[in-house]
Amino acid sequence: xxxxxxxxxxxxxxxxxxxxxxxxxxxxxxxxxxxxxxxxxxxxxxxxxxxxxxxxxxxxxxxxxxxxxxxxxxxxxxxxxxxxxxxxxxxxxxxxxxxxxxxxxxxxxxxxxxxxxxxxxxxxxxxxxxxxxxxxxxxxxxxxxxxxxxxxxxxxxxxxxxxxxxxxxxxxxxxxxxxx
Amino acid sequence: xxxxxxxxxxxxxxxxxxxxxxxxxxxxxxxxxxxxxxxxxxxxxxxxxxxxxxxxxxxxxxxxxxxxxxxxxxxxxxxxxxxxxxxxxxxxxxxxxxxxxxxxxxxxxxxxxxxxxxxxxxxxxxxxxxxxxxxxxxxxxxxxxxxxxxxxxxxxxxxxxxxxxxxxxxxxxxxxxxxxxxxxxxxxxxxxxxxxxxxxxxxxxxxxxxxxxxxxxxxxxxxxxxxxxxxxxxxxxxxxxxxxxxxxxxxxxxxxxxxxxxxxxxxxxxxxxxxxxxxxxxxxxxxxxxxxxxxxxxxxxxxxxxxxxxxxxxxxxxxxxxxxxxxxxx
Numbered sequence: 001x002x003x004x005x006x007x008x009x010x011x012x013x014x015x016x017x018x019x020x021x022x023x024x025x026x027x028x029x030x031x032x033x034x035x036x037x038x039x040x041x042x043x044x045x046x047x048x049x050x051x052x053x054x055x056x057x058x059x060x061x062x063x064x065x066x067x068x069x070x071x072x073x074x075x076x077x078x079x080x081x082x083x084x085x086x087x088x089x090x091x092x093x094x095x096x097x098x099x100x101x102x103x104x105x106x107x108x109x110x111x112x113x114x115x116x117x118x119x120x121x122x123x124x125x126x127x128x129x130x131x132x133x134x135x136x137x138x139x140x141x142x143x144x145x146x147x148x149x150x151x152x153x154x155x156x157x158x159x160x161x162x163x164x165x166x167x168x169x170x171x172x173x174x175x176x177x178x179x180x
Numbered sequence: 181x182x183x184x185x186x187x188x189x190x191x192x193x194x195x196x197x198x199x200x201x202x203x204x205x206x207x208x209x210x211x212x213x214x215x216x217x218x219x220x221x222x223x224x225x226x227x228x229x230x231x232x233x234x235x236x237x238x239x240x241x242x243x244x245x246x247x248x249x250x251x252x253x254x255x256x257x258x259x260x261x262x263x264x265x266x267x268x269x270x271x272x273x274x275x276x277x278x279x280x281x282x283x284x285x286x287x288x289x290x291x292x293x294x295x296x297x298x299x300x301x302x303x304x305x306x307x308x309x310x311x312x313x314x315x316x317x318x319x320x321x322x323x324x325x326x327x328x329x330x331x332x333x334x335x336x337x338x339x340x341x342x343x344x345x346x347x348x349x350x351x352x353x354x355x356x357x358x359x360x361x362x363x364x365x366x367x368x369x370x371x372x373x374x375x376x377x378x379x380x381x382x383x384x385x386x387x388x389x390x391x392x393x394x395x396x397x398x399x400x401x402x403x404x405x406x407x408x409x410x411x412x413x414x415x416x417x418x419x420x421x422x423x424x425x426x427x428x429x430x431x432x433x434x435x436x437x438x439x440x441x442x443x444x445x446x447x448x449x450x451x452x453x454x455x456x457x458x459x460x461x462x463x464x465x466x467x468x469x470x471x472x473x474x475x476x477x478x479x480x481x482x483x484x485x486x487x488x489x490x491x492x493x494x495x496x497x498x499x500x501x502x503x504x505x506x507x508x509x510x
């Protein structure tokens with residue numbers, strides 16, 4: 001019974017939050033709702049006994065949405081509504097609703113027809129974290145390492161992009177102006 | 181039937197932990213004023229009650245009865261919810277922290293932890309870092325430039341210390357092979373010689389520094405630094421909403437103290453002749469005192485100095501620590 005209550009509470013919260021993200025015109029509302037929705041999703045992981053993934057969801061998205069706030073702070077005045085310029089409202093709404101239904105259909109059809117079973121069912125005597133480790137370093141080793149390399153490439157690219165201005169720290173600027 | 185008992189037990193534990201941590205947090209404000217006063221050769225609060233002890237009650241009455249002002253042009257729902265996020269996430273973090281060894285009351289064994297989840301340490305750190313949304317949202321919704329600066333500083337602070345605290349704690353996790361705080365405590369059974377601090381001194385120092393940044397304590401309290409940005413994110417807040425931020429901050433202080441004690445300082449295991457529960461209390465008190473001592477003794481640092489420290493000094497050090505630990509373990 002508690003599982004059902006928790007599931008429906010979290011479902012309503014998550015859908016409501018992401019609804020606010022889409023429909024709100026205020027950047028601050030949208031970002032806060034996004035952060036809230038992302039954190040509420042972790043509730044589903046906890047309900048499925050995937051503690052580790054749930055906590056990782058919280059930690060990763062706290063940091064990620066926080067970085068999004070930093071950009072929001074630079075680009076928008078959070079006290080004012082963003083002016084949206086939508087010309088063809090009907091077409092946009094129809095297309096988005098249709099594509100959402102289509103996606104749900106694609107994802108649900110195999111679950112409904114074949115009754116999917118887990119390829120790697122959970123083992124009783126091993127903990128959650130150990131199981132993730134086993135899977136990551138055996139079956140999914142190559143994708144895991146590839147993801148690591150891609151992140152490294154992205155990081156180096158980011159550093160190279162900002163490196164041009166890196167020497168101009170506040171103190172150096174003062175030195176260049178002859179103030180020190 | 182068992183389910184009902186479990187629910188009652190959990191609710192009782194939650195209420196007890198909540199009220200004790202909130203009470204300890206409030207008491208810590210009094211201790212802070214006294215300790216700072218003695219370090220600066222003052223007396224501190226003296227008039228209300230013996231040694232100013234009732235100052236606590238007076239402050240409480242003041243906070244609760246003060247007018248709750250919501251200034252014009254603020255974004256009201258977010259302005260209202262920001263302090264609640266700060267306080268509640270601090271208390272959520274407390275749920276997965278074990279405080280004392282288990283004991284028996286009337287033949288019923290009590291585990292002094294609200295929820296013993298398998299990934300306790302990560303949960304506590306995650307919930308505590310969600311707490312940074314409080315200052316951030318407060319800063320963004322206040323329609324005040326000082327608040328906005330405070331919010332911006334909250335972002336850089338989170339992005340800086342999160343990396344250090346995560347990486348520094350990785351080496352102890354590799355040694356102990358668990359994320360459960362109870363298992364970490366049991367790893368160090370058998371006296372002071374078995375404490376993890378002797379095996380991981382660098383990780384201890386790094387985690388302590390990151391803890392100071394996480395709780396916005398003095399060397400890193402740049403999101404509310406009076407001399408630069410008035411009162412930072414809390415500039416527009418008054419009364420109980422302002423109080424909630426500070427209850428959250430002190431609850432976080434207690435959580436960090438308990439975490440450091442459990443991971444590095446032997447937790448609630450018996451220490452020589454001192455029983456475990458008392459040892460835990462002593463360690464936590466010493467840590468709180470350290471927080472206050474540092475506040476009295478250290479100057480603030482600038483935001484760019486914080487980023488420099490976290491990204492260029494502490495992060496390479498913690499990576500090095502992880503590397504060396506890995507080599508030794510293999």
